Amino acid sequence: MRRNLFNWKHDQVGQLEAKIKSFCAIPQLLDFLQHYIVFAEKDEELNKYILRQHQTAAVDASVGRALDPHRRRGLIWHTQGSGKTFTMIKAAERLFRAPEADKPTVLLMIDRNELEDQMLKNLTALGLGNLEHASSIARLNQLLKDDYRGIIVTMIHKFRDMPVDLNTRSNIYVLIDEAHRTTGGDLGTFLMAGLPNATYIGFTGTPVDRTAYGKGTFKTFGCEDDKGYLHKYSIADSIEDGTTLPLYYQLAPNEMLVPHETLDAEFLSLAEAEGVADIEELNKILERAVNLKNFLKGKARIQQVARFVANHYLQNVEPLGYKAFLVGVDREACALYKHALDAVFTEMGLPPQLSEVVYTGNNNDSALLKEFHLNPKKERQIRKSFGKLDQHPKILIVTEKLLTGFDAPILYAMYLDKPMRDHTLLQAIARVNRPYENEAQEKVKPHGFVLDFVGIFDKLEKALAFDSDEINAIVKDLKLLKVLFQNKMEAQAPAYLGLIERNFNDKDIDTLIEHFRDPERRKQFFKEYKEIEMLYEIISPDAFLRPLLDDFATLSGIYAIVRKAYSTTVPVDREFQRKTNALVQQSVSASQLQARGILEAVLINSETIELIKARQGGDGSKVINLVKSIEKFAEDHSDDPFLIAMAERARLVQESFEQRQTSTSEALAELFAAIRQNEIRKQEQAEKGFDGLTFFVYRSLLNAKVNNPEAVSTRIKAAFVAYPNWKRSDNALRELRNQVTFAIYAECDELEQVTPIVDELFTLLQKADRIG
Structure with a gap:
C-alpha cells in the first residue's frame, strides 16, 4: 500500500541523486536489514515494520548519547502516532547488543499496563535471551541489587521508594516513555538517587509545555542539549511526511457549549490544571468541578447532544466510511450517552449496536455503570470490530480507556464532551490523526476531525500551553476548509x-x-x-x-x-x-x-460502422466510443484471442490519438478497418466451424506453416477444455502449456517457431483479465 511507503530525506533538498546514493549505499541498506526491522503483533496478526527515517535517527542519537562518557541525559520528542514504541524497542536492543556497553542493564519504563504487555511481546519477538519483567517494586529492586544484565521492562511507578545508590554502575541505561510525567512528583528523585550514574533518555509523544512541568522536563532530560531535545520529530514534520494527518475542529452550536465563565473558573484558570499530563490527574481536577459536570450531564443536554451526534455521524461521517469516538466527562456520562444514543437510533430504525461503551468497571459501581461492564474477551472483540470497515460498532463511547495508546486508523471523528487540556488533550485528539487507506474502495482519509461540545477549542491558547508554532500545527478550524x-x-x-x-x-x-x-x-x-x-x-x-x-x-x-x-x-x-x-x-x-x-458501448458487428457514421457528434467522440465498444466486446468474449488482440490494437489507436500522433479521421479509419477485418475473420471461422480459440490457433499454425493445422488446433482446444482453471492454478497452466507445446512440436518442421506461437497465444489470453 502507498501509505506504507515513506520519504527519505537528504540534507541537499531537491538533490535526487544525492538522496538515492545516501539511501541505496550498501552500508545503509545493510544497516536497515540488521538494525531497523521490527516484528510486532497487531490485531492478533504478526506484521513486519521497517523503521522510518526519523525513528532510525532517534535510535542512533539515543545509542550515541548512552555510550557518550561525558553526557547522561537526552530528551526525544516524537509526536503521537509516529512509532515511538518501536523506536524505544530498537534503541534498547541496540544498547543491549553494543560491545561498548559491556553487558549493560537497559530499563524500559512504560506508563500503561497494556503497553507493558505489548512491549514484552515485541521484545520477545526479537529473540533476546536476557529479558525480565519487573512486575513489582520488590522484583525491580532485587534485579538491580543483584546486578542483573539485560533488558528490564517495568512500569514507571515501580521506582517509588527506591533505596539510594541501589546500583552505581555507569552502564545502566534508562529509557522512559512519556517522560514529561516523571517530573510531576518525587519519582524522578527516587529514580536518579537509586541509579546515580545511569544514563536517562526520556521519550515524549507531546511537545514539552511552557508550564513549570515543562521546565522540569527540560531540566531533567534536556539539560545537555542546546535546544532541549536530543532528537525532535514535531507535529508539523509528521504531517508533512504523512506519518500523521492534520486535525480540524468545529465548535458545536452555542446552546450545547459550556458557559465560558464556568469552563474558565472550574478548569482553564486552575493553576493545578496547567500542564496536566495524565488522564487520572485530569479526572481528579474534574471531580471538583461540580457546576461544570452538572452542566455536561444535564438530562436535557445529554438528549440534545446525543441527537446531534447521531445526525452528524449519519450525515457527515458515515457517508465518508469512517468511525467516531464520543468522549464523555466520566463513566456515568458514557452510560447516559449510550442510553440516549440507543433511543435516537431506535427511533430512526437503526440497531443499538451502532454504538458501544468501553470503560473500566469497579465492583462497587452503581447499577447504571454495571450495565456496561465488559469482560476482557468482549472488550477485545469490540476493539477489533471497531477497526473493521463494515462491522459494528461505528461509535465508541469512552472517557479514559482508549484515549491513549489505542490506534484505529479508521477512526475519523471525535465528539469531545470532556474538558481536556495540554498533554491530555493532545493525546486524546491524536486518536483521530492516524492515516487510513483502502485501495479497494479508493478511500484515503484526508484528516482527523474533532467536534467540540465543551468550548475548549474556542480558547486554544489557554487549552494548549505550547509554543504558538506548535499549536498552529496541531489543530485548525474547519472553517479553513470552507474557505x-x-x-x-x-x-x-x-x-x-x-x-x-x-x-x-x-x-x-x-x-x-x-x-x-x-x-x-x-x-x-x-x-x-x-x-x-x-x-x-x-x-x-x-x-x-x-x-x-x-x-x-x-x-x-x-x-x-x-x-x-x-x-x-x-x-x-x-x-x-x-x-x-x-x-x-x-x-x-x-x-x-x-x-x-453517447459514450455507451455499441455492439461490434457488420452494422457497427454504419451505425457510428450515422450518429450525431464529432469524430473525436466516435473514436472514444468505438474504442470503448471494442474493449467491451472483447471483455464479453474473453476466450476469443482475436477479439483480445483487436482490443489491444484499439487501445494503441487511442494512445496515438491522445498523443496527437494520429489525426481524428485517421484514428477512426483504423478502427473501422479493424472492425471490417474482424467480420472477414468471423466468416472464415464460420466456414470452418471453429470457435474463436480454435480458429486463432489454426490461423497461427497456418501462418507458421505447421503441418496438419486443423488437427493440431483441435487437439489444443481439447487441452484447454481439460484444464479449465489454468488462469488460477500455476500447475494447471504449466501442464496446459506443455500439452500445447508438444502438440505443435510434433507437426512443426521449424522448431524455433514453436515457442513464439505458444507465447503469443497465452499472452493474449492472459490479457483477457485486464480488458476493460
Missing part, C-alpha cells in the same frame, strides 16, 4: 465550466473529448477535481455550500464524462464519493444523461 473549497471553486472551476455551453449536448461532449485529449491535462483536472470533491464530502451538508452547488454539480458532470471517455476502468460505484454521487443524481438533467449515453 479552501470556495477558493478552489472560484480559481480552478471556471476554466472547466466554460467548456460547457449547452447543457452537455453533442457539441459539449465533443469539446470535452478534444480539450482533454492530452493525458497530462486530464491528469491535472482529475487531481483538482478530486481535491474539490473531497472538500465537498467533508463539509456537506452545510448551508454554506448552497451558492456553489450548481457549479459543483456541473463540474462533477464534466468529470464523469471525461473519466468515462478516457479511463480504462470506471466502476460505477466508485466514480464519485457518496455525497457527491447523491448530488449528481439529483442535479443531472435528462439531456445530460442522454449526452453521457
